[in-house]
Amino acid sequence: MLKCDFCGKETSSVTRVALDREYDRLTVKHEKRFACPECSGKKEKERQARLKTAQKAE
Ligand SMILES: [Zn+2]
Numbered sequence: 001m002l003k004c005d006f007c008g009k010e011t012s013s014v015t016r017v018a019l020d021r022e023y024d025r026l027t028v029k030h031e032k033r034f035a036c037p038e039c040s041g042k043k044e045k046e047r048q049a050r051l052k053t054a055q056k057a058e
Contacts, residue, residue: 002014002034003034004034004035004036004039005017005033005034005035006033006035006036006039006042006043007036007038007039009036009038011036011037013036013037014034014035014036014040015034015035015036015037015040016033016034017033017034017035017039017040017043
């Protein structure tokens with residue numbers, strides 16, 4: 001079983017989350033992040049929201 005890096009839930013299928021550069025800078029080291037389908041969807045939504053926010057700021 002693999003463990004979700006975000007909620008800690010054990011799941012048989014995890015998605016490797018592609019962290020954008022902005023998020024990467026906040027982490028000390030570059031880690032592989034795996035998310036369960038639920039967290040993966042949540043992260044993707046957050047990413048889209050961040051992109052929208054960034055575009056508005058320009
Ligand atoms: Zn999760």
